[in-house]
Amino acid sequence: xxxxxxxxNDTIIDIKGxxxxxxxxxxxxxxxxxxxxxxxxxxAAIVKAAGGQVLRGGAFKPRTGPYSFQGVGxxxxxxxxxxxxxxxxxxxxxxxxxEYVDVIAEHADILQIGTRNxxxxxxxxxxxxxxxxxxxxRGFSATYDELLNAAEYILAGGNPNVMLCERGIxxxxxxxxxxxxxxxxxxxxxxxxxxxxxxxxxxxxxxELVETMSKASVAAGANGLIVEMHTDPDNSMTGDGVQSLFPxxxxxxxxxxxxxxxxx
Ligand code: PEP
Ligand code: MN
Numbered sequence: 001x002x003x004x005x006x007x008x009n010d011t012i013i014d015i016k017g018x019x020x021x022x023x024x025x026x027x028x029x030x031x032x033x034x035x036x037x038x039x040x041x042x043x044a045a046i047v048k049a050a051g052g053q054v055l056r057g058g059a060f061k062p063r064t065g066p067y068s069f070q071g072v073g074x075x076x077x078x079x080x081x082x083x084x085x086x087x088x089x090x091x092x093x094x095x096x097x098x099e100y101v102d103v104i105a106e107h108a109d110i111l112q113i114g115t116r117n118x119x120x121x122x123x124x125x126x127x128x129x130x131x132x133x134x135x136x137x138r139g140f141s142a143t144y145d146e147l148l149n150a151a152e153y154i155l156a157g158g159n160p161n162v163m164l165c166e167r168g169i170x171x172x173x174x175x176x177x178x179x180x181x182x183x184x185x186x187x188x189x190x191x192x193x194x195x196x197x198x199x200x201x202x203x204x205x206x207x208e209l210v211e212t213m214s215k216a217s218v219a220a221g222a223n224g225l226i227v228e229m230h231t232d233p234d235n236s237m238t239g240d241g242v243q244s245l246f247p248x249x250x251x252x253x254x255x256x257x258x259x260x261x262x263x264x
Contacts, residue, residue, distance in 0.1 A: 034058065
């Protein structure tokens, strides 16, 4: 079902009038983690003013170690939903377990499946039973075929609203957190009709590379970007402050992309 042979035309996911896929470029921005209602309100205002369409933020965080901040949980979903409503933005947040799919789907417009859960098949099957759009991140060691097979689980269950996300893979390089695989963008679009979103924040792990790799992703044909941005990245509650843009960087990035997109 994910294959271009099966469906030649691009899938376009329409969420409350925001179209994702085809010639549209969607911008998702916000902090790694939801921290407070004030933070989400402030960041949503910046995303909206800059021209973004979707507010990101994790209420449930898949942390590498068990003693790190795990997210604020269900309360965070409400904080994010409220900020999205107030500022006219869609919202995206991560879901890690099948049990939480329904409650998170009540609060968010898009469900994010993190890199560590790309092959959590019980979770994928559960996502197939609803129709809320899903952003499926590529596992950091997954091949294109494995990513497409993971998407297939959701599609086969009956949910056609799947976006693929390249968020960097593990390579021998240690300077960057991951290696953003730009080639994945055109390859996935050739193999599949599903929209492909690029995450240059996790893909590089370094703020100073996010702007360039965002532009490179758009040039490579990405259908959208998901970018971390924080008002005080050095004091963010996850380690991802180092890859989060400052608000003025986020705003100028979107201005540059607006100029770039029509040239492509
Ligand atoms: C995130 O988006 O903050 C995140 C945890 O992403 P990933 O699953 O790609 O590491
Ligand atoms: Mn993050």
